[in-house]
Amino acid sequence: MYTEKVVDYFMNPRNAGKMDDANAIGEVGNPRCGDVMKIYLKINDQEVIEDIKFETFGCAAAIATSSMITEMVKGKTITEALKINNKDVAEALGGLPPAKLHCSLLAQEGIEAAVADYFIRKTGKAPEGFKANATCTACGGSCGGDAGHDHEEEEETFVSEDHRAAE
Numbered sequence: 001m002y003t004e005k006v007v008d009y010f011m012n013p014r015n016a017g018k019m020d021d022a023n024a025i026g027e028v029g030n031p032r033c034g035d036v037m038k039i040y041l042k043i044n045d046q047e048v049i050e051d052i053k054f055e056t057f058g059c060a061a062a063i064a065t066s067s068m069i070t071e072m073v074k075g076k077t078i079t080e081a082l083k084i085n086n087k088d089v090a091e092a093l094g095g096l097p098p099a100k101l102h103c104s105l106l107a108q109e110g111i112e113a114a115v116a117d118y119f120i121r122k123t124g125k126a127p128e129g130f131k132a133n134a135t136c137t138a139c140g141g142s143c144g145g146d147a148g149h150d151h152e153e154e155e156e157t158f159v160s161e162d163h164r165a166a167e
Contacts, residue, residue, distance in 0.1 A: 002060060003094035010060040015070035019053040023121065026113030028106055035062040035103060039069075039110040043118055047078045054110070061100035065089050069107035078115055084108065 002010075019040035029036040035058030042051035052074050056066040068089050073081040086104035090096045096104060116130035 001097055002064075005092075005094040006061065006064045006096065009064035009067040009093060013054075013063055013067040015053050015067065015074070016055070017053050018055055019051065022053070024114045024118035026110045026115070026117055028109045028113050030102060030106060033058070033102070035059065035106055037062065037066050037106045037110045039066075039114045041114045041118065043078065049073050049076055049078070049081055058106075059100070059103065061096055061103040062106060064093055065096075065103045065107040066110070068092050069111060073111060078118070081111055082115060084111070 019042065021042060022040035023043055024041040026039045026041075027036070036056065037058070038055045040053040040055075041049055044050050052070045054066040054070055056063050069084070072084050072089065072092060086101070086108040089107045090101060090104040093104075112130060116126040119130070120126050
């Protein structure tokens with residue numbers, strides 16, 4: 001079901017944890033499947049992402065995509081980071097099952113929400129078209145089941161990146 005790379009990024013998440021000195025935080029979630037992703041960024045004066053961390057509550061794909069996006073944007077400018085989309089994340093992991101593609105969208109939206117938060121903190125408003133700390137557009141409760149993913153699928157949840165929740 002999952003590629004070796006997805007399993008690796010799930011079992012050995014990169015850049016996992018909270019960042020106390022972040023100057024941008026994005027939180028996105030998918031209320032239908034329960035995935036919640038929080039992205040912490042440390043952005044310098046040249047708008048380069050110097051450091052990034054994540055905390056994700058969700059399935060293996062959600063954790064793997066969170067981990068992958070951190071590697072993909074670290075060291076990039078905000079402009080470069082915003083060019084990375086969910087398909088890029090899924091491809092970097094060697095693909096995701098169709099029912100899990102919404103997890104890669106969470107990764108993209110997490111970066112977008114963090115960047116919006118950065119500008120809100122810096123200028124008092126988000127750039128046009130950005131939503132800070134938004135609900136996932138993959139379904140967000142409004143797709144009516146037509147977005148290409150299964151709302152009824154039971155997903156494995158996790159208390160943290162390395163502790164499974166009790167059944």
